[in-house]
Structure formats: C-alpha cells, structure tokens
Amino acid sequence: MEPVSNATVYIVDDDAGVREALAWLLRSRRVPSESFDSAEAFEAALGERPMPRHPCCLLLDVRMPGMSGLAVFDRLAERGLIAAMPVIFLTGHADVPTAVATVKRGAFDFCEKPFSDNLLVDRIEQAIAQSARHLESVHQRDDLQQRLSELTERERDVMRLVVEGLPNKLIADQLDISVRTVEVHRARVFDKMQVKSAVELANLLRSAD
Numbered sequence: 738m739e740p741v742s743n744a745t746v747y748i749v750d751d752d753a754g755v756r757e758a759l760a761w762l763l764r765s766r767r768v769p770s771e772s773f774d775s776a777e778a779f780e781a782a783l784g785e786r787p788m789p790r791h792p793c794c795l796l797l798d799v800r801m802p803g804m805s806g807l808a809v810f811d812r813l814a815e816r817g818l819i820a821a822m823p824v825i826f827l828t829g830h831a832d833v834p835t836a837v838a839t840v841k842r843g844a845f846d847f848c849e850k851p852f853s854d855n856l857l858v859d860r861i862e863q864a865i866a867q868s869a870r871h872l873e874s875v876h877q878r879d880d881l882q883q884r885l886s887e888l889t890e891r892e893r894d895v896m897r898l899v900v901e902g903l904p905n906k907l908i909a910d911q912l913d914i915s916v917r918t919v920e921v922h923r924a925r926v927f928d929k930m931q932v933k934s935a936v937e938l939a940n941l942l943r944s945a946d
Contacts, residue, residue: 743791744865746770749779749806750798750827755850759796762854768861776804780812792872794823794845794864799832810839819843820871823864827852881941887929895922896930900939 748759748770756772763770773779795813797806806826813819823845828836836847845864848857888896891912898908905923909916932938 744768744869745791745793746861746865747779747793747795747822748772749776749795749801749809751775751801752798755798755827762858763861766858776801776806776809779809780804788818788875789821789868789872792865792869793821794825794861794868796825796827796861799826799828799836799847807835807839810842810844814843819845821868821875823867825857825860825864877944881944884930888926892922892926892929895919896926896938899923899926899935900942902935 746759746763746768748756750756750759750772751774753774756774760770760772771782773782797809799806810819810824810826813822813824824839825845826832826836826839826847827850828847829850833847833849836844836849840846845867846860848860885893894912895908898911903911905916905919908923909919912919927933927938930938930941932941
C-alpha cells in the first residue's frame with residue numbers, strides 16, 4: 738500500500754490485542770492510525786465535528802461492551818459522515834449476517850476475524866480513496882457556492898442568460914440595459930467564477946447539480 742497523505746485509520750475495538758495488531762499492520766504500511774477501546778471513547782474524540790478534514794476510514798468492531806459498533810454506525814449515518822468516513826466492520830463469524838446487512842445500509846465492507854492482513858489493507862486503501870474522492874467533491878461544491886455568493890444580483894441575471902446561450906444583444910434587451918453593461922457584467926461573472934467561456938461556465942454549474 739502506498740503511503741497516503743494526511744490519511745488516518747480509526748480503530749475501535751475493545752480487544753487490546755486486536756487494536757495493537759491492527760496498529761502494527763498499519764504502521765508497517767506507513768498509514769497513521771488512532772485506536773479507541775470503546776465506542777464511547779471514539780464518540781468523545783469525534784465530538785461534533787461536522788466533516789473530517791482529511792481522508793480516513795473506520796475499523797469498527799460489531800460487538801463491544803456498552804455502545805455497540807452498530808450504534809456508532811447508525812450515529813455516523815444520521816450525521817451524514819459514512820461517505821467521508823467509510824466503515825469497515827470487524828466481525829466474528831456469528832455476526833456476519835449483521836455485517837452484511839450494514840453493508841446494504843451503506844457500510845463500506847466487513848472483515849471476519851481472524852482477517853487476512855493483505856485483504857484488509859486492500860479494503861482500507863480503497864476506503865481511504867473513497868473518502869478522499871468524497872471530501873474533494875465536498876470541497877469543490879463549497880468552493881463553487883463561495884464563488885456564487887460573491888456575485889451581485891445583476892451578475893446572477895446575466896449569468897443565467899449567458900448559460901442559456903443568449904448573445905449580449907438579447908441579454909441587454911431582456912434586462913433593459915446596454916450591451917456595454919452586459920459585457921462588463923459578463924466579464925465580472927467569468928472572473929469571479931474562474932471560467933473563460935460560456936460553455937465552461939455551464940459545465941461548472943451543471944457539475945453542482
């Protein structure tokens with residue numbers, strides 16, 4: 738597994754031996770990890786953070802004293818975090834049907850104990866890649882919303898008609914302004930939206946839908 742920049746694997750398991758083995762495995766692949774001996778400890782560390790800042794995934798034991806791994810998964814799902822923090826359940830044979838059911842509900846995967854090191858690391862790598870893609874998508878949407886928020890009402894009007902494919906003369910007629918004013922607003926829209934053409938602008942706005 739190639740080292741992943743700024744990625745973290747969270748390990749939540751009440752078995753100290755499992756935690757240590759997983760942490761050692763990840764260290765050997767140059768992947769940072771953080772371990773927690775209970776769901777409650779992980780919840781406390783996670784706090785109310787709305788979204789991870791860096792790619793990550795969660796190795797989560799199904800059965801633990803106190804709050805179960807299933808309860809943690811449900812809370813992450815309620816907060817909309819399972820795309821940014823993919824969950825790989827660690828499960829005993831008796832819990833496989835439950836783990837399969839959680840995959841259908843959005844968990845990334847499950848690995849049955851005792852697990853294959855290579856298989857687990859492969860799935861961790863894929864989960865981190867998914868997390869990275871999701872976080873990049875969120876960043877791009879946030880960046881686009883920031884750009885849109887900087888447009889004036891008139892610039893929004895001009896942008897809408899530009900995207901519809903209207904030439905400057907028709908835009909001027911519809912908005913009852915001069916062609917020169919349309920040209921100025923059009924140039925400002927392109928500058929603020931960081932595009933060079935109407936086609937590029939239309940594609941950018943379509944990507945946000």
